[in-house]
Amino acid sequence: MKPEFNSTIIKxxxxxxxxxxxxxxxxxxxxxxxxxxxxxxxxxxxxTNAKRTLVHEHINCCLEVAGPSKIRELQAISKYL
Incomplete structure (x- = not known):
């Protein structure tokens, strides 16, 4: 995760x-x-907003390098939305 997103979530x-x-x-x-x-x-x-920010950033990272394992990871984390 990018540091700026960590900072946002921590705030x-x-x-x-x-x-x-x-x-x-x-x-x-x-x-x-x-x-x-x-x-x-x-x-x-x-x-809820912190969680949403975390999940959306994770989704964006997964999509940047999407392969079969990343797609499964995306599906797994999306259940927390």
Missing amino acids: RLRRAEGHLRSIITMLEEGRSNVDVAQQLLAVGNAI
């Missing part, structure tokens, strides 16, 4: 990590379930 995961920490604090402070649910949605979206 997204760090954002999710920050949201997750704030959710734990919110729960400890007794914040409303609506507020907590909103933050949980944000964490889920950040992780």
